[in-house]
Amino acid sequence: MTRYEPVIGLEVHAQLLTETKLFCGCSVAYGAEPNTQLCPTCLGLPGSVPRLNRRAVELAIRVGLALGCEIHRDTAFSRKHYFYPDLASNYQNSQFEPPVIGRGELCIEVDGVERRIGITRAHLEEDAAKNIHGAGGGLYTVVDYNRGGQPLLEIVSEPDLRSAEEAELYLRKLREILIFAGVNDGNLEEGSFRCDANVSIRPVGQEKFGTRVELKNINSFRFVRRAIEFEIARQEAVLASGGALVQETRTWNENVGQTISMREKESAQDYRYFESPELPRIEIDDEMIERARAQLPELPDAIRARFIEELGLTPYDAGVLTSHPGIARYFDAVASGMKADAKLGKRIANFIQSEVLRDTQIAGLDAKFPVTPEALIELLSMVEARTINLNLAKQVFHEMVASGKSAAAIVEEKGLGGGVDEAALEAEVLKVIEKNPSQVEQYRGGKAAVFGFFVGQVMRATRGQADPQLVQALLRKHLDG
Amino acid sequence: MSAPRDLIEALESLEAGTLTASELVDDALGRIEAHDGEIGALLALDAEGARERARTIDEKRKSGETLGRLAGIPFTLKDNFVTKGLPTTAASKMLEGYRAPFSATLAEKLEAEGAILLGKANLDEFAMGSSTERSAAHPTRNPWDRSRVPGGSSGGSAAAVAAGYGYFSVGSDTGGSLRQPAAFCGLNTLKPTVGVFSRYGLIQLAPSLDQPGPLTRSVRDLQLLTEVMRGHDPLDSWSSKRELAPARDIQGLRVGILKPALERVEHEPIRDAHDAVLETLRAHGAEIVEIEIPHANIALPTYHAIVAAECSSGMARYDGVRYGKRVSKDELFEMMEATRAQGFGEEVKRRILFGAYLLMEENVERFVQGARRARTLIRRDFDAAFERCDLFVTPTTATPAFELDNRGDDPLAMYLSDYFTLPASLAGMPAVSTPMGVDADGLPLGIQLVGAPFTEATLLRVAAAIEEKHGILDRLPALNGGIG
Amino acid sequence: MSSLPITREQILRVAELSRIALTEEEIEQYARELTHFVDMLSVLDTIDKDGVPPTVTLTFDPIAQRDDKLEPSLPRDEALAMGPVTSDGGFAVPKILGGEG
Numbered sequence A: 001m002t003r004y005e006p007v008i009g010l011e012v013h014a015q016l017l018t019e020t021k022l023f024c025g026c027s028v029a030y031g032a033e034p035n036t037q038l039c040p041t042c043l044g045l046p047g048s049v050p051r052l053n054r055r056a057v058e059l060a061i062r063v064g065l066a067l068g069c070e071i072h073r074d075t076a077f078s079r080k081h082y083f084y085p086d087l088a089s090n091y092q093n094s095q096f097e098p099p100v101i102g103r104g105e106l107c108i109e110v111d112g113v114e115r116r117i118g119i120t121r122a123h124l125e126e127d128a129a130k131n132i133h134g135a136g137g138g139l140y141t142v143v144d145y146n147r148g149g150q151p152l153l154e155i156v157s158e159p160d161l162r163s164a165e166e167a168e169l170y171l172r173k174l175r176e177i178l179i180f181a182g183v184n185d186g187n188l189e190e191g192s193f194r195c196d197a198n199v200s201i202r203p204v205g206q207e208k209f210g211t212r213v214e215l216k217n218i219n220s221f222r223f224v225r226r227a228i229e230f231e232i233a234r235q236e237a238v239l240a241s242g243g244a245l246v247q248e249t250r251t252w253n254e255n256v257g258q259t260i261s262m263r264e265k266e267s268a269q270d271y272r273y274f275e276s277p278e279l280p281r282i283e284i285d286d287e288m289i290e291r292a293r294a295q296l297p298e299l300p301d302a303i304r305a306r307f308i309e310e311l312g313l314t315p316y317d318a319g320v321l322t323s324h325p326g327i328a329r330y331f332d333a334v335a336s337g338m339k340a341d342a343k344l345g346k347r348i349a350n351f352i353q354s355e356v357l358r359d360t361q362i363a364g365l366d367a368k369f370p371v372t373p374e375a376l377i378e379l380l381s382m383v384e385a386r387t388i389n390l391n392l393a394k395q396v397f398h399e400m401v402a403s404g405k406s407a408a409a410i411v412e413e414k415g416l417g418g419g420v421d422e423a424a425l426e427a428e429v430l431k432v433i434e435k436n437p438s439q440v441e442q443y444r445g446g447k448a449a450v451f452g453f454f455v456g457q458v459m460r461a462t463r464g465q466a467d468p469q470l471v472q473a474l475l476r477k478h479l480d481g
Numbered sequence B: 001m002s003a004p005r006d007l008i009e010a011l012e013s014l015e016a017g018t019l020t021a022s023e024l025v026d027d028a029l030g031r032i033e034a035h036d037g038e039i040g041a042l043l044a045l046d047a048e049g050a051r052e053r054a055r056t057i058d059e060k061r062k063s064g065e066t067l068g069r070l071a072g073i074p075f076t077l078k079d080n081f082v083t084k085g086l087p088t089t090a091a092s093k094m095l096e097g098y099r100a101p102f103s104a105t106l107a108e109k110l111e112a113e114g115a116i117l118l119g120k121a122n123l124d125e126f127a128m129g130s131s132t133e134r135s136a137a138h139p140t141r142n143p144w145d146r147s148r149v150p151g152g153s154s155g156g157s158a159a160a161v162a163a164g165y166g167y168f169s170v171g172s173d174t175g176g177s178l179r180q181p182a183a184f185c186g187l188n189t190l191k192p193t194v195g196v197f198s199r200y201g202l203i204q205l206a207p208s209l210d211q212p213g214p215l216t217r218s219v220r221d222l223q224l225l226t227e228v229m230r231g232h233d234p235l236d237s238w239s240s241k242r243e244l245a246p247a248r249d250i251q252g253l254r255v256g257i258l259k260p261a262l263e264r265v266e267h268e269p270i271r272d273a274h275d276a277v278l279e280t281l282r283a284h285g286a287e288i289v290e291i292e293i294p295h296a297n298i299a300l301p302t303y304h305a306i307v308a309a310e311c312s313s314g315m316a317r318y319d320g321v322r323y324g325k326r327v328s329k330d331e332l333f334e335m336m337e338a339t340r341a342q343g344f345g346e347e348v349k350r351r352i353l354f355g356a357y358l359l360m361e362e363n364v365e366r367f368v369q370g371a372r373r374a375r376t377l378i379r380r381d382f383d384a385a386f387e388r389c390d391l392f393v394t395p396t397t398a399t400p401a402f403e404l405d406n407r408g409d410d411p412l413a414m415y416l417s418d419y420f421t422l423p424a425s426l427a428g429m430p431a432v433s434t435p436m437g438v439d440a441d442g443l444p445l446g447i448q449l450v451g452a453p454f455t456e457a458t459l460l461r462v463a464a465a466i467e468e469k470h471g472i473l474d475r476l477p478a479l480n481g482g483i484g
Numbered sequence C: 001m002s003s004l005p006i007t008r009e010q011i012l013r014v015a016e017l018s019r020i021a022l023t024e025e026e027i028e029q030y031a032r033e034l035t036h037f038v039d040m041l042s043v044l045d046t047i048d049k050d051g052v053p054p055t056v057t058l059t060f061d062p063i064a065q066r067d068d069k070l071e072p073s074l075p076r077d078e079a080l081a082m083g084p085v086t087s088d089g090g091f092a093v094p095k096i097l098g099g100e101g
């Protein structure tokens, strides 16, 4: 039986993080009432004039830098024509040849092996409006032009992906880079990061591509994987039964767990691309590139390497602490604020992973989270100075989250801090040894388990404020000595 | 009242208190009432609104308030400029009943200066034509001779000014749509350098060529309106922030002429009038030099390929979905196809279809990119020409106004009437048309002055000198019995 | 120089791309005229344009770009008031079956 190899290429439409649309000043905020974010330009009214949002160009350059792609210095907008109500002018302002961003590649790791996936191009274009089907008692399709004209970067990969898993890894990696670069919010549900997949199969060893199917409407990572897996299996089954594949567009239907063929177009499209007679060319000079480079935040691979090398993190921990730019920034702020070395870095990372991330939604860390990096630095510095121990610090932290008060205020209020310096603790240790002669005898007679009893006694006597490690050291000194 | 001859005179009378804005408006409305049934220059009229604004301005003037530079002057606007207050149709069934939610910058600017908008002027549907016979509403007739066309596509505007419906009109020029009607109706006009007048709110025909401009009775009116209308508009991304170059003396100016082009003119009075103008300019100390625009012979196909492509693309927005006409059908594309079949006139459909053909994948490089490259050659010709001269003159048209229904059977023949005006459009150069007398039938003739970018002031100064000697202001139908 | 006549099929294809329904008469008329039009344009093939860049837009100053600043949108009532048919706060068209999103 013939063995087949899947060939997959991905097209991602990433909405650029601007305030306004690509050619007009309408808001791009998600979730507004339908048709409240439109103006003569994005509604294609007679007499309107498009005005290019320069921010979108800046963000596109940033993506080019982030992905290590070629940046074309002089490109233009072209009109792509097809009649459909989601295009207010029945053409889309997009880019043809050349696109603003040219070749590059993205590295993914598959089963511990690095795979380089080619990026063909990325171009600026305006988004289409949204068709809402079945309105007016099922009689109409209703168009909401709020989304029409929002700035997109369409990022096209080479057909280098060989499995649904690779496709998912590529998408996750791309999304992560775009989020860290600050150009896209990565929100699949809201459609600001959308993916179409071109899937074909060919007999292993054959160079020529098989018949390609375009998968649309796959709006979660899980769906991407399931849709591509389904499609590969479907295509194999068609060929195995002696059938032929047709080039078509299919959509993922989650309810039935299948890809479904979309209605065939009446005849082949001819988009009649031509360079826009009214929009500016996109001219990019060294200064713009340098400015974009200066604005490009550190990317996740570099951050993880730094966390591992300089702050003592395991690859796993580094991964957790870069799962969102907000978390990475938070950890970075605390670590640099405490001038952390590898050991301290590890302790900070542990605290953030076990406590901070337990207490907050990842995305909440940026905006409204009550414990700022500075506040956490104050708390952890008390631990480092042994003013309080780690267990207490955890309690104080949760109190900080609940009340918004500072660590110092809480420690002061509850009379926790400052009570147990080493001399006082040593006195407590001696007192406990003196009070429990039989246990001392058992311990010295070789019953090591009794050591825990002494620790517990000392901790109780100090109302939990003592540093357990110091307690242990002092007990050993006096019991063993 | 004795009607002022031009806008400047009207302003002087207003300031002197010998006339009121209400009188000017009533005079204009009276002429419209009397003649527009036959002339057909207007598509929409706002008589009440105009009277109201005139009264307001008169009151302000009485109480000594500061007024705008055009306070009390009635005017009209070609109906391809959108206006919030009045319907905007571009003379197409497609926009019947359309109410724009915004106004063109020029409309707002002129009204802010106190000019009083009387109504919207007729045009060839979506400005596609050169006779105003292709209006979906009705043709416009030339006030000088009602058996003839006023030219086009700004024919309604030109007829309105010639007939005395206000003192100026604002129209648009893509390949000659201001200059040719100005010549046919004995008026003055300026197609400016790209970016001098705002295009915001001008319904596009071909954005890489469309330019707005005023039509006036006198050159000094044109000078004033140029000053009032120009200036940076943040809503038009093409709007320039540059100042115009100062006007130069005619003494010592090198004025170019195009010998081979002149030979194409069969109408003798036009050649004679042209020569007479050159004499006048020589008398003012100008030096006449022969220049060449070698690629002028390909201006026509270049122009029509570009216009068809841009127009086919731009007109795609009229589909019955968001505004304007819709023919009801159960299926989406049937609805669009029926709407566009019934909403557009013959010439509009022709250009849309031809343009779509040129834009098809297998044709676009040959026809559209080819024409765009040819356009570059024409621009280079202009650059070279302006090394040898400071401006050049040509007849605006090869014939005076032609009769209605004359070219109806051959659309390509009508395309040819733009021969002298197309090159400056393709090169983006400023061009003025001013009258240079009348022929034996009493039909006005126009001369075109073409300059380098931003040299409008010099063109206007030269036009003033021509007007002094060859002007026909006193023969304008608006000022004598020719109308009625 | 004369090109091949434009066929009925070519006109129908162009009409489909342009979304204009044509009558039989129009099909014939436009086919004939488009043939002439293409003939007229074919002069452009004869001039030397090698290495000549196209003039696409025409301005003497750079076309302005816009800062990413919010500007007021149209009130929805005003926008929808233009719509030939509206429903559920939007512009309504005949139901699209299995249409793309």
Ligand SMILES: [Mg+2]
Pocket (backbone or CB within 6 Å): A094, A125, A154
């Ligand atoms: Mg796209």
Ligand SMILES: [Zn+2]
Pocket (backbone or CB within 6 Å): A021, A024, A025, A026, A037, A038, A039, A040, A041, A042, A043, A149
């Ligand atoms: Zn908008």
